[in-house]
Amino acid sequence: MRLSDSIESFIKTMLNEESTEVELKRNELAEYFGCAPSQINYVLATRFSPDHGYLTESRRGGGGYIRIVRVVESGSQRLMYLINERIGESIGEEECMRLISQLKEQRIVTADEASLMAAAISARALGVPVPDTMKGVLRARMMKSMLMTIAARNRT
Amino acid sequence: MRLSDSIESFIKTMLNEESTEVELKRNELAEYFGCAPSQINYVLATRFSPDHGYLTESRRGGGGYIRIVRVVESGSQRLMYLINERIGESIGEEECMRLISQLKEQRIVTADEASLMAAAISARALGVPVPDTMKGVLRARMMKSMLMTIAARNRT
DNA sequence: CTTCATAGGTCAAAGAAAGTCAGAAATTGC
DNA sequence: GCAATTTCTGACTTTCTTTGACCTATGAAG
Numbered sequence: 001m002r003l004s005d006s007i008e009s010f011i012k013t014m015l016n017e018e019s020t021e022v023e024l025k026r027n028e029l030a031e032y033f034g035c036a037p038s039q040i041n042y043v044l045a046t047r048f049s050p051d052h053g054y055l056t057e058s059r060r061g062g063g064g065y066i067r068i069v070r071v072v073e074s075g076s077q078r079l080m081y082l083i084n085e086r087i088g089e090s091i092g093e094e095e096c097m098r099l100i101s102q103l104k105e106q107r108i109v110t111a112d113e114a115s116l117m118a119a120a121i122s123a124r125a126l127g128v129p130v131p132d133t134m135k136g137v138l139r140a141r142m143m144k145s146m147l148m149t150i151a152a153r154n155r156t
Numbered sequence: 157m158r159l160s161d162s163i164e165s166f167i168k169t170m171l172n173e174e175s176t177e178v179e180l181k182r183n184e185l186a187e188y189f190g191c192a193p194s195q196i197n198y199v200l201a202t203r204f205s206p207d208h209g210y211l212t213e214s215r216r217g218g219g220g221y222i223r224i225v226r227v228v229e230s231g232s233q234r235l236m237y238l239i240n241e242r243i244g245e246s247i248g249e250e251e252c253m254r255l256i257s258q259l260k261e262q263r264i265v266t267a268d269e270a271s272l273m274a275a276a277i278s279a280r281a282l283g284v285p286v287p288d289t290m291k292g293v294l295r296a297r298m299m300k301s302m303l304m305t306i307a308a309r310n311r312t
Numbered sequence: 313c314t315t316c317a318t319a320g321g322t323c324a325a326a327g328a329a330a331g332t333c334a335g336a337a338a339t340t341g342c
Numbered sequence: 343g344c345a346a347t348t349t350c351t352g353a354c355t356t357t358c359t360t361t362g363a364c365c366t367a368t369g370a371a372g
Contacts, residue, residue, distance in 0.1 A: 002219035061368025064319040120276040125301035142281040149275040192351045217358025220329040
């Protein structure tokens with residue numbers, strides 16, 4: 001297993017136990033995993049970004065720390081944000097996939113729905129001779145269309 | 157016997173023993189068979205494509221892997237018919253919608269899933285400056301991609 | 313208010329895997 | 343035997359991970 005994965009799940013375990021927020025020392029954690037401190041930043045950047053549903057803040061100097069907060073939003077808030085702000089005119093595949101798996105983690109969509117959405121915007125589906133710029137636009141429109149459908153259904 | 161055939165049956169044996177899903181290292185497998193790593197890609201492309209009833213995903217970089225999922229199982233007759241015969245290279249919107257609502261009536265997908273699929277291939281989503289012929293092709297590919305995903309989930 | 317120790321941040325480069333594609337080699341069909 | 347197709351390989355590309363050298367912010371002492 002990858003080091004990054006170990007660190008990721010270590011942090012996620014902490015987040016589950018102590019709930020929604022965790023504070024850690026970069027150097028201690030690096031020491032614990034026997035890696036370069038900057039490895040921690042890499043993990044934060046690739047697995048705890050806002051797109052992944054986390055916020056991080058930190059402080060340097062004596063008594064410094066890194067705090068990670070799991071963002072909790074209502075389903076429709078999240079959907080509206082995605083539709084109106086996050087996804088613009090165009091969006092990349094990786095980015096889309098991240099947003100989708102986050103929706104699944106937040107239980108706004110089911111696992112089955114998530115894989116359907118992923119299938120629809122996957123390269124496998126979009127692998128047609130169309131300029132890349134168009135694909136981005138297409139992906140954005142498809143995502144919004146699907147998210148609106150979900151939003152409409154969720155309205156109780 | 158051909159190398160490709162050996163690799164193919166090797167993987168299929170793994171798939172039988174460890175059941176429907178297998179993860180492997182491209183370089184290790186190539187080493188084992190004493191061939192170029194890219195040979196593995198060739199085998200995947202020619203024998204484990206979606207048309208053959210398999211899905212593959214992979215990751216590059218340290219700790220990378222290739223995962224192969226067998227999707228076709230006798231249960232999903234209807235889906236395989238749609239994927240391999242009914243939907244061709246291209247398909248119209250009306251037709252798609254009809255197929256989707258049939259799937260719903262046949263309880264192969266839930267109502268929510270049906271509306272998701274419809275949202276993905278709707279005119280609203282595909283309303284981008286792309287030639288109509290392309291749209292048909294796009295729709296066909298998206299449908300197949302989504303149906304494969306459903307088949308993967310339905311396999312018993 | 314300077315200085316110094318303590319923490320975290322950044323970035324580029326090295327390393328680790330997988331992907332692509334053109335062309336060589338082997339097979340097959342006629 | 344020859345053309346067409348399929349199989350294989352190798353060079354090059356892309357993506358993801360890990361490390362290390364250098365940078366910046368904070369607080370405590372003097």
